[in-house]
Amino acid sequence: MSPANYNTRQGKCISDILKSDPSRHFTVEELGLRIAALGLSVGQTTIYRRLEKLVNQGEVIKYELPGGGGARFQYAGGGGGGAAEHYHLVCTRCNAVEHLECGHADELTEHLKKAHDFIIDKRKTVFFGHCSRCKAESR
Amino acid sequence: MSPANYNTRQGKCISDILKSDPSRHFTVEELGLRIAALGLSVGQTTIYRRLEKLVNQGEVIKYELPGGGGARFQYAGGGGGGAAEHYHLVCTRCNAVEHLECGHADELTEHLKKAHDFIIDKRKTVFFGHCSRCKAESR
DNA sequence: TTGCGTGCAAAGGTTTTGCATGGCA
DNA sequence: TGCCATGCAAAACCTTTGCACGCAA
Numbered sequence: 001m002s003p004a005n006y007n008t009r010q011g012k013c014i015s016d017i018l019k020s021d022p023s024r025h026f027t028v029e030e031l032g033l034r035i036a037a038l039g040l041s042v043g044q045t046t047i048y049r050r051l052e053k054l055v056n057q058g059e060v061i062k063y064e065l066p067g068g069g070g071a072r073f074q075y076a077g078g079g080g081g082g083a084a085e086h087y088h089l090v091c092t093r094c095n096a097v098e099h100l101e102c103g104h105a106d107e108l109t110e111h112l113k114k115a116h117d118f119i120i121d122k123r124k125t126v127f128f129g130h131c132s133r134c135k136a137e138s139r
Numbered sequence: 140m141s142p143a144n145y146n147t148r149q150g151k152c153i154s155d156i157l158k159s160d161p162s163r164h165f166t167v168e169e170l171g172l173r174i175a176a177l178g179l180s181v182g183q184t185t186i187y188r189r190l191e192k193l194v195n196q197g198e199v200i201k202y203e204l205p206g207g208g209g210a211r212f213q214y215a216g217g218g219g220g221g222a223a224e225h226y227h228l229v230c231t232r233c234n235a236v237e238h239l240e241c242g243h244a245d246e247l248t249e250h251l252k253k254a255h256d257f258i259i260d261k262r263k264t265v266f267f268g269h270c271s272r273c274k275a276e277s278r
Numbered sequence: 279t280t281g282c283g284t285g286c287a288a289a290g291g292t293t294t295t296g297c298a299t300g301g302c303a
Numbered sequence: 304t305g306c307c308a309t310g311c312a313a314a315a316c317c318t319t320t321g322c323a324c325g326c327a328a
Contacts, residue, residue: 007327008283028317043285048318050283066203070317089257098257104250111243117271118228118237124267132256146302147308167292182310187293189308209292 010035010042014050018060018075025063025072025097061123063088067095076123085122091131098131149174149181153189157199157214164202164211164236200262204229204236211236215262224261230270237270 017034018026026034028047035042051073054060061076087105089098109120156173157165165173167186174181190212193199200215226239248259 009326010284041285045286045319046284062205064203064205066201068316089251089255091257092260092263098255100251100255102247102250102255104247108241108243108247111241112228112239112266112268116228116237116239116241118230118266118268120266120268121231124231126265126267127251127257127259128263128265129251129257129259148301149309180310183292184294184311185309207291 009040010046011050013038013040013042014047015054015059018054018073022075023099025074027070027072029070031073063124063126065090065095065097065126066092072097087122088126089131090126090128091134092128093130093134096131096133100127148179149185150189152177152179152181153186154193154198157193157212161214162238164213166209166211168209170212202227202236202263202265204234204265205231226261227265228270229265229267230273231267232269232273235270235272239266 013035014031017031017038028044028051031047031051032042032044035047051060051062055062055073059076061074063072063074065072087100087102089100090096091098105122109122112118112120152174153170156170156177167183167190170186170190171181171183174186190199190201194201194212198215200213202211202213204211224240226241226244228237228239229235230237244261248261251257251259
């Protein structure tokens, strides 16, 4: 409930990095590198634990996507509201992630709620397929 | 391209189990147990390697979903056509997987193709959210 | 001082790889 | 006979856990 108490430099640092580039999906490894680039040294345990809290608070979204390299994390806006919600398009060939704000998708979300009693979580929902660069070579 | 050459009992066995229950999402562990139940002993390496081939041939779909327990595999119909294609709804609370055949979703797929130049792979696409049983307690 | 956050190290689980054996054509 | 599939074992990878230390209030 509380807006998170960042008592420490490390905790604030992780949050700030995610917030500084809300369109980016960070891996744990990338976060570690960015932190190091800031001259701060943070253990991986701390990164994982801090991310877990941020995810529980709704401030960060966790994606577990195929393709290896581990889970990815993206800033989602504080407290569960704020930043614009959007869907994601993920290319199963090049693993690129695109954002999608789309009325058609919203209509589908509404339909699923009414007809299938299923509540879509927009920020977690991922459409898999081939992006424009990769579709030509789809096998 | 070739319809896969199952030279061995083990290979055919894995394929048959997946085919015998196309609506089910098997984990590697479950496949091992089913194989054992048939009186056949198959190493996990073989299961992984056979699944990799089946996935590459489009005969099987691989899902890497959150929630632990490893990846899940589902029969998708031989050669990329055949079995009815469908989307999936996954509950991020109870990890239940529901099938979805839905005109609204197909419309969205068409829209994404035209407007965003993105080709949806229906069989791989997963909508995350809360199912009817879990939505009440969403936090 | 008290308590939470942190860090190192080790464990845990899933998946991949190396190399030798075995079965089918 | 030749080749591909198989199997055991070990490695690799990502993530979690245990326990002690350090910083902030």
